[in-house]
Amino acid sequence: MRKAHLGFNASREPTLVDITNDSVKDILVGTEDGYVVAIDGRTLEELWRLDMGSRVITPVVVGDLDGDGMAELVVSDAEGDLVAIDGYPRPKAWLESPTPNENTTLYAEHTTYDFTVRAWSGWDAGYLRDMTMELDPDGVGAVLSWDRVTGSAELLYGDEHVILDSYMASTDGTNWTVTFGVRFKWSYPHEEPCRVVVGLRNMALRSGGGTFRDVFRIETDVELSGPLTAIGEWQGPLSEGDWIRSGETVNLSGPVVVYEGSLNMMAPLDVTVYAEDDTGGVSTSPLEAGTALEMEVRPESVGDAVFTWRFSLGDLPGGCEDRTNLSFTLQVDGTPPEVLTWTPSGRSWLFNTTVECTLEVRDPGSGMGPGCVQLRLGDGDWIDVTLAHAAGDQWSFSITLELAEGWDNLIEWRCYDRVGNGPSGTGVIELWVDTLPLVFGSASPTSWVNDTGVLVSIEIVDATSGVDPASLEYRTEGGDWASDDISWDGINASVRLALPEGRTLIMWRARDVAGNGPISSAWHEVLVDRTPPVLVEVEPSDGHIFHEVNVSFTIVLVDVLSGVSPDECLAVLRPVGEDETTGVDVSVSVIDDRATVLFEGVLAEDWYELSLQAGDMAGNAATYLIGPFGVDLSPPTFSDPWPGPDDIQPTGEILCTVRVVDLVSGISGVEWTAWWPGTEGEEWSEATVEASGNGTSVMATTGSIHFPAGREGRIEWRAVDGVGLTSTSGALEVWINRPPRATIDAPRDGGEIRPGVDLRLRSESTDPDGHTLNETWSSDIDGDLGVGSEVLVRLSEGEHVLTLRVEDPLGGV
Structure with a gap:
């Protein structure tokens, strides 16, 4: 037995009839609150309910009222209404978008398009079972499905041309609205008007739906379209048919890739744009989706030509075809203008400074015009020349110039055609005007020189016909x-002469090219000095030792011709034995041919050499080495005294030594004095010295000194260096070894012991110098008895004299 909770109060007994067409009878019942409810006999779930508006008072009666072979349901309510209900209603569909019969154009891969269907099941929303939608059944036949029961949607057929991006379903309780989000691929093969067929089934498996004609068409072809802008590298903005220069880069921009026939519906494609000209040359440019064309073309032509570029698209996906119909035409001028004649022809003498210059030019292409011809005078700026007249492809230009005297009037023509081909030119044209005489300018050398062969020159200027090199002479x-x-370089005449030291007078003469002259120059004095300054005096002399940090030298130089140059006197200082040098400042005072060089400096203690480079006004130079000289600021120092404070001497008869060092002036003498308690001291004696290091280091030795034992002895050294600086070592301790002290504590003197009994020998010993002591026991009968401060012995019978010997390491007993 199966039970189901209905959730309502039945007003009458139920009626059993199969309304779901599944061979199982379903349940129909009226309710107290005015509904006719259908229950699925298989699942006992509510299929649908119909609102009667008032309480149902009769059972549901089943019968075929319209003779269609399908049963109708008859029921009456409390208000007296008798209602006949189709027991197996057919579902219906309405296509809400796209709109039927409008043949809406949809674009491949452009966006996701919504196909929305409103569906009625025949009863309420719960009675609808599923839906299918067939797109373009005459072509692709893509089939979409939606299942109300599972709530899912899928693309059943046609995925090679159609993509189901999304779906959405909603109901108002009676109708369902289902939207399929569909995107069409480039491969969609059918561009004609397409139908949409919607199929519906309700829970009774009765089918219905609808067919909708001329709903949509799919556009899969594209074209490059839109206004094209052309800008030349030199011409600027261009229009169709304009002239440009051969090899000029033209930027083409503006058109975009759109779907065929649309104005601004840009296709989501990355393509390659091809522009093929009449010669077969192809320019390409990648074009990203949504961007405008940017392409450069660069037509080249030997002569004049017409170039038409025809555009096409490449790298299109399968199914997408190019429908571009776009072209652009320009005229290309590949020939510069031809210079025919010009006046004056040049390299001839002119006798008037006002000259009219003309130029004849031919250009059969883009032609000439104002600003196309220019002239410049010398290295000046180019100026535009006025157009005089034109005839066919020939043009004449003219300009009037004011020229200067001389033959350095240089003019040059250049010309371009209207698109900038060129320049064509004449090259430099010389125009000569002669009226001014030859003039001598500055002569050289003007100062002392030291060359063996002296280059003597003079500047000669002729503002007209110039100097005749063949007329140049000197004496x-x-x-x-x-x-x-x-030699003549166009400005200066020069000759190399072997001149003696001293002063020499030279004169020049010459004519100009026009034959004026000869004209002579004034006398020119040439000064020659090949001998460098001579060092005549240095104060103080080499080897001098300064005993303070401030040092100074006075150096005297002589140069009897050009004289010493203060700027060429340079000095460097170097410690003796080292490579590193230091530049130092010197002051130079010159009187006639004698120069006094003063060097002053603050130096550290050491030996130095001063290198002086002395130069004269002619550039001669000599280097002089001054020194060595020393700076001694410190007295002698003492080291390595012997004996040292910890050196204990075994006896008091010793020779004392010490090392004495003075690195600059050396050691002049060393003395010593020694004392201990009971002596007077302070009597200095000369030490014996053994020198090393050029006398800068000596080992000093005293005579024999007998110091008393102990640490009371003292010695002091005194030394003087080469500049008289004196130092002392201070009192140094001399340590002479002292003997140890010992007493015998056992046995006592005169004691007696029985034979065969052990005897303990014990002593107490000390050493004033802190040495470790060696204690030895002996007997005049038994000999050695042992060592140490306590010894256990057994003496032989007799009277023994025992001896204890205590000795330190230095022999003190």
């Missing part, structure tokens, strides 16, 4: 005119 005072080996 020395008292000599003949000569022209051998003269």
Whole structure:
């Protein structure tokens, strides 16, 4: 037995009839609150309910009222209404988007399109079982399905052309609204108007739905479209058919990739744009989705030509075709203008400074115009020349110039065509005007020189026809005119002469190219000195030792010709034996041919050498080494005294030594004095010295000294260095060994013991110098008895004299 809780009060007995077409009778019953409710006989779940508006007063009656072979349900309510209900209603569908009969254009891969269906099951929403939607049944036939019971949707067929991105289903209690989010692939093969067929089934498995015509079409083709902007590298903005220069880069921009036939529906494609010209040349440019074309073309032509670029798209996905119909045309001028003639022709003398210059030019391409022809005078700026007249492909230009005297009037023509081909030019044209005489300028050398062969020169200027190099001559005072080996660089005449030391006078003469002259120059004095300054005096002399940090030298130099140059007197200081040098400042005072160089410095204690480079006004130089000289600021120092404070001497008869050092002036003498209690001291004696290091280090030794035992002896050293600085070592302790002390504590003197009895020998010993002592016991009968401060012995019979000997390591007993 199965039971189900209905959740309502039945007004009448139920009616059993199969309304779900599953061969199991279902339950129909009226309720007190005015509903007709259908219960699934298999699952006992509510299928649907119909609101009658008032209490149902009769059982549900089943019968075929309309003769369609399907049963209808008849019931009456408390208000007297008799209602006939189709027991097996067919579901219905309405396509709400896209709108049928409008043939809406949808674009492949552009976006997700919503296909929305409103569906009625025949009863309430719970009676609908599932839905199918077939897109383009005459072509692709993609099938989408939605199952109300499971709440799922899927693409059953056509996934090679269609993608189901999403779905959404909702109900108002009676109708369902189902939306399929569909995206179409580029491979969609059918661009004609497409139908949509919707299929529905209710819980009675009765089918229904609807067919909707001319719902949509899919656009899968693209084209490059939109206004095209062209900007030349040199011409700037360009229009169709404009002239450009051969090899000029033109930037083409503006068009975008759209779906065929659309104005601004940009296709989500990354493509390659091809621009093919009439010569077969192809330019390419990648174009990302959603961006405008940016492409450069660079047409090249030997002559004049017309270039038309036809655009196409590449790298399109399968199923997508290019429908581009876009082209752009420019004229290319590949030939610069041709210079025909010009006046004046140049390299001829002109006798008027006002000159009209003309130029004839031919260009059959883009042509000429104002600003296309320019002229410059010398290295000046280019200026535009006025167009005089034009005839066909020939143009004439003219300009009037004011020229200067001389033959350095240089003019140059250049011309471009309208697109910038060129320049074509004449090269530099010389125009000569001659009126001014030759003039001598500065001569050289103007100062002392030290060359063996002296280069003598003079500047010669002719503002008109210039200097005639063949006319150049020179002579020395008292000599003949000569022209051998003269060089001319266009401005200066020069000759190299072997001149003696001292002063020599030279004169020049020359003519200009036009034949004016010869004209002579004034006498020119040439000064030659090949001998460097000579060192004549140094104070103080080499080897001098300074005993303070401030040192100074006075150095005297002589140069009888050009004189000593203070700027060329340089000095460096170097400690003797070292490589590192230090530049030092010197002051130089010059009177006539004699220069006094003063060096002053603050130096550390050491030996030094001073290197002086002395130069004269002619550039001669000599280097002089001054020194060595010393700086001694410290008295002698003492080290390694012997004996040292911890050196204990075994006897008092010793020779004392010490090392004495003075690194600069050396040791002049060493003395010593020694004393101990009971002596007077302070009597100095000369020490014996053994020198090393050039006398800067000595080992000093006293005569024989007899010090008393103990630590009371003292010695002191005194030394003087080469500059008289004296130092003393201070009192040094001398330690002479003292003998140990000992007493015998046992046995007592004169004692007696029985034979065969052990005797204990015991002593007490001390050493004033702290040495470890060696104690030895002996008997005049038995000999050695043992060592140590306590010894156990057995003496032979007789009268023994026992002896204890105590000795320190230095022989003290």
